[in-house]
Amino acid sequence: MILVTGGAGFIGANFVLDWVASTDEPVVNLDALTYAGNLESLTSLQGNPRHVFVKGDITDRALLDRLLAEHRPRAIVHFAAESHVDRSIHGPGDFIRTNVNGTFTLLEAARAHWLSLDADAKAAFRFHHVSTDEVYGSLSPTAPAFTETHPYEPNSPYSASKAASDHLVRAWFHTYGMPVVTTNCSNNYGPYHFPEKLIPLMIVNALAGKPLPVYGDGQQVRDWLYVKDHCSAIREVLARGTPGETYNVGGWNEKPNLEIVHTVCALLDELKPDPAGSYKRLITFVTDRPGHDRRYAIDARKLERELGWKPAETFETGIRKTVQWYLENAAWVANVQSGSYRDWVSKQYGA
Structure with missing residues (x-):
């Protein structure tokens, strides 16, 4: 159980x-x-006894303690986070609550669980923290x-x-010896x-005949x-990663945002x-967001060298699969585009 x-x-x-x-x-x-959480994404698992869904918050220590005591997981994979930069600019408090306080609460609950295990289970336990390249800041052209030793410069x-x-997460490994990977x-x-x-914003707006908003000059570069592929990398790190280590996961696909938009349109x-x-x-083209990092790029050679992982998809194959998925799943898209979502897009990009 995880x-x-x-x-x-x-x-x-x-x-x-x-x-x-x-x-x-x-x-x-x-x-x-x-x-951003959507049970419709998990519809295919309804009734599957190997998937137990629990609605709850990672800041709720009592809930975490109950789940860990009841299910005795051998590993925790920690995705839960507020993750949208634009929303963090408008409302940073939610990001501190979930990403900082929530991770702290989860770490403490996991540490108590880990300490309760017998020697073999304790040695096998893993806490896998899923993070982002944005912690490293911005790169010049x-x-x-970014390698795993690049200094942190979040913006x-x-x-x-x-x-x-x-x-x-790093501190819980070095101070308490808890077997974590990031x-x-x-x-x-x-x-x-x-x-x-x-x-996805470009896809759904294009299909609706709406403007495709591109920040600034559209030359911000990201690795896609x-x-x-990310899921397969997490499985590898969870299975064979060295406790205390960090592994960068990238697609080797550096592209400017405007090129991405042109590819989606084509x-x-x-x-x-x-x-x-x-x-x-x-x-x-719309006004750039405050503090917009110019370039991110991931060096994923450590993951390939130590665990043999490489992405299976090129950007060309992955983006085609993505566009086809959105075309084939219009009902899912329509259901996530609630009134609150439309209000957010109007606020962020203008009418």
């Missing part, structure tokens, strides 16, 4: 689906079901990609809160992605990682052409 936090979110749901499909091991899935409330959680990933994309992030032109013309006509 415990997954945030397993109804984008990456968490993909991980839970892949875990149940590829292993025989049950999973307890704890998620608070905020705006010619700087080497947004979101990345600062994740950096704080990374430091807590992965820092680059920008994920793929199925079940909430349409406030770049790629297909979410199912695929939609091919797969669902609009009689009004190419979707590129909808591209609209």
Whole structure:
């Protein structure tokens, strides 16, 4: 049995689906079901006895203690986090509460659980903390990609809160000896992605004939990682990673945002052409967000060298699968586009 936090979110749901499909091991899935948590992403697991869903918050110590005592998981995979930079600029308090206080509460509950195990189970236990490349700050156009030893230089409330959680996890290993591993990933994309992030926002807006908002000049560079590749990397690190170590997970796909938008438009032109013309006509440049990091890039060679992991998808294959998924799952998209979501998009990008 493993415990997954945030397993109804984008990456968490993909991980839970892949875990149940590829292993025989049950999973307890704890998620608070905020705006980004969506049980519809897990519809295929309804009635499956190997998936136990619990609605709850990682800041609730009593709930955590009860779940750990009841299910006795051999590992915790910690996805639960507020993760959207734009939202962190408007409301940083939620990010401190969940990402910092929540991680602290989960670590303390996990430590108590770990200490209660017998010697063999204690040695085998793992706490896997899922983090982001944004903790490393911004790179110049010619700087080497982030390695695991790159200094932390977070620039947004979101990345600062994740950096704080990374430091807590590291401290629980060095101070208490708790067997933790951390992965820092680059920008994920793929199925079940909430349409406030770049790629799903471009897809759903284009299909609705709405403007495709691009911040600033659109030349912000990110490394793009297909979410199912990220899930496979987490499984490898959970199974064979060295306690106390950090592993960067990237897709080796550095691309500027504007190129991503053009690629999405070209695929939609091919797969669902609009009689009004190419979707590129909808591209609209909007005022850049405050403190927008210019470039992220992940050096994932440590993960390949030590654990043999490499992404299976190129950006070209992954983005095609992603666009096709959104075209084939219009009902899922429609159901997540609630009134509160529409209000957020209007607030962030303007009418």
